[in-house]
Amino acid sequence: MRLRERLERGEFVITCEATPPKGTHVRPALEAVARLARYVHAFNVTDLQSSVLRMSSWALCALIKEEGYEPVLQLTCRDRNRLALQADLLGAWALGIENVLALTGDYPTLGDHPGARPVFDLDSVQLIAAIQSLNSGRDLAGNELAGATGFLVGAVVNPGVEPLEPHLLKMKLKVKMGAKFFQTQAVYDPKTFLRFVREAEGLGVPILAGIIPLKSARMARFMNEHIAGVFVPEEVISEMERAKTREERVKRSIEICARIIRAVRPLCQGVHLMPMGWEEHVPAIMELAGL
Amino acid sequence: MLVSELKPLDEIVGYLREGEKVFLLACGGCAEVCGTGGEEAILKLRPALERAGHRLTGALVLPFLCNKALVGFRLARRGEEVEGADAVVVASCGVGVQSVAQVLDKPVYPAANTITMGGLQGVWPSEERCARCGDCLLAYTGGICPHTVCPKGLLHGPCGGSQRGECELEPGRPCGWQRIYDRLASLGRLDLLERYRPPQDSQKGLDVPLSRRKAPFWALEYLEEEG
Numbered sequence: 135m136r137l138r139e140r141l142e143r144g145e146f147v148i149t150c151e152a153t154p155p156k157g158t159h160v161r162p163a164l165e166a167v168a169r170l171a172r173y174v175h176a177f178n179v180t181d182l183q184s185s186v187l188r189m190s191s192w193a194l195c196a197l198i199k200e201e202g203y204e205p206v207l208q209l210t211c212r213d214r215n216r217l218a219l220q221a222d223l224l225g226a227w228a229l230g231i232e233n234v235l236a237l238t239g240d241y242p243t244l245g246d247h248p249g250a251r252p253v254f255d256l257d258s259v260q261l262i263a264a265i266q267s268l269n270s271g272r273d274l275a276g277n278e279l280a281g282a283t284g285f286l287v288g289a290v291v292n293p294g295v296e297p298l299e300p301h302l303l304k305m306k307l308k309v310k311m312g313a314k315f316f317q318t319q320a321v322y323d324p325k326t327f328l329r330f331v332r333e334a335e336g337l338g339v340p341i342l343a344g345i346i347p348l349k350s351a352r353m354a355r356f357m358n359e360h361i362a363g364v365f366v367p368e369e370v371i372s373e374m375e376r377a378k379t380r381e382e383r384v385k386r387s388i389e390i391c392a393r394i395i396r397a398v399r400p401l402c403q404g405v406h407l408m409p410m411g412w413e414e415h416v417p418a419i420m421e422l423a424g425l
Numbered sequence: 426m427l428v429s430e431l432k433p434l435d436e437i438v439g440y441l442r443e444g445e446k447v448f449l450l451a452c453g454g455c456a457e458v459c460g461t462g463g464e465e466a467i468l469k470l471r472p473a474l475e476r477a478g479h480r481l482t483g484a485l486v487l488p489f490l491c492n493k494a495l496v497g498f499r500l501a502r503r504g505e506e507v508e509g510a511d512a513v514v515v516a517s518c519g520v521g522v523q524s525v526a527q528v529l530d531k532p533v534y535p536a537a538n539t540i541t542m543g544g545l546q547g548v549w550p551s552e553e554r555c556a557r558c559g560d561c562l563l564a565y566t567g568g569i570c571p572h573t574v575c576p577k578g579l580l581h582g583p584c585g586g587s588q589r590g591e592c593e594l595e596p597g598r599p600c601g602w603q604r605i606y607d608r609l610a611s612l613g614r615l616d617l618l619e620r621y622r623p624p625q626d627s628q629k630g631l632d633v634p635l636s637r638r639k640a641p642f643w644a645l646e647y648l649e650e651e652g
Contacts, residue, residue: 211577216624237585238579238584238585239577240586240593241576241577241593241594243594244593252576252577254577255627257577257578257579257580257581258579258581259581259582259621260580260581260624263621263623274624290585292585295585295587295588296588296589297589297590297603300582300583300602300603300606301582301583301585301587303606303615303618304581304582304583304618306619307582307619307621310619310621319585362586362587362588363585363588
């Protein structure tokens with residue numbers, strides 16, 4: 135069953151990030167996807183995440199599709215103007231890609247080509263509007279297209295961000311312009327997530343809670359300090375600290391992820407896994423979470 | 426000199442809610458030379474505002490609205506006229522509009538689009554206040570320019586990198602959209618953030634090479650040489 139149908143039927147949906155290679159060797163990425171396919175309904179292919187150069191998202195999406203799995207094209211406003219964004223979207227649809235996640239994009243100075251010129255010709259709300267326009271058979275300038283797209287459009291939101299209100303207003307606008315599902319920044323504190331879900335409930339749009347496995351206590355502290363909207367509670371950090379060997383840390387991290395998934399499961403319509411190199415541990419997380 | 430052009434009168438009138446009283450402020454600096462400020466602007470704007478049912482509590486030409494430090498003192502002398510107004514329409518470049526917005530707790534609406542800063546610039550750090558987009562949005566953003574306060578120039582609220590009111594780019598730097606949100610909240614105009622704004626025409630300003638902007642300098646220099 136396709137992602138669109140699962141979401142429409144109100145089923146619990148599991149998506150997972152797939153990272154394009156830094157280079158041309160696509161096999162490892164495709165093998166990771168094949169190993170996780172049993173647990174995951176669709177794979178989000180990142181678009182130069184953290185502004186670090188990698189292979190284009192649409193290329194890995196097309197390869198994933200060819201192998202028989204369902205991709206979600208992540209598309210940011212950082213590197214393409216309105217012409218290039220629309221051109222890539224038309225091409226993606228022709229390659230069989232049916233889902234798009236519209237994002238603003240990190241600033242280029244955060245990545246490995248800090249001198250790159252930022253584009254941001256459109257913002258994420260305007261990108262959603264552009265996709266809707268292509269879906270209706272016209273480009274952003276109103277010209278008729280020979281063949282429309284039929285994308286399912288998703289967007290992102292950061293449930294732990296403070297203050298939340300401006301982000302909720304933007305989320306509302308994204309829904310108004312055509313976003314049909316939301317994937318969130320990593321959740322570690324179900325209480326904060328619940329507060330967000332209560333605020334966003336009225337929008338009536340499926341929300342997939344973000345899950346990032348903690349590799350160490352240091353990673354948790356780093357995220358608390360540097361990643362907007364991520365809050366790892368102190369008791370979770372000390373849980374990780376008590377693990378002395380790598381093996382123990384992996385085990386603890388899997389337990390924490392499974393616990394968060396069980397806690398958010400009644401609150402939302404799915405989870406979005408961002409394994410950050412820990413793809414091998416996803417099966418254990420899913421099994422322990424009962425998914 | 427800054428170069429600006431007057432917005433269509435319908436657009437300016439459209440910023441105001443029914444029956445709102447207006448104080449009209451025009452710049453007697455660069456904008457006056459462009460015909461978008463000074464007495465000329467007041468003569469154009471006053472009848473349009475009155476026709477649309479807005480009473481003017483006062484109208485004033487002040488030299489160089491971009492000099493924020495002086496704007497506050499000068500406006501204080503017209504206290505009652507300013508206080509009695511629901512909103513202020515400012516005929517100047519984007520720097521002048523923002524300097525007035527900073528000294529008044531009222532909605533401030535631009536009457537002009539700024540096209541270029543030219544050579545001599547406005548007084549209040551101009552390059553950092555006005556991006557010369559040629560399609561001034563200050564009416565919708567509480568008199569704070571989203572192009573200059575947000576590194577990404579977003580038009581619909583903060584990105585996911587905004588946290589505790591700070592920008593993802595550098596610690597301590599305020600998130601521009603948090604500032605806009607707070608300002609609109611204090612003016613009771615958060616409804617403005619529920620509206621969609623289509624992409625701007627970058628050929629009006631933002632991405633136009635300086636050599637193609639509507640700067641009149643080449644023409645001035647040419648005339649000087651002609652003697």
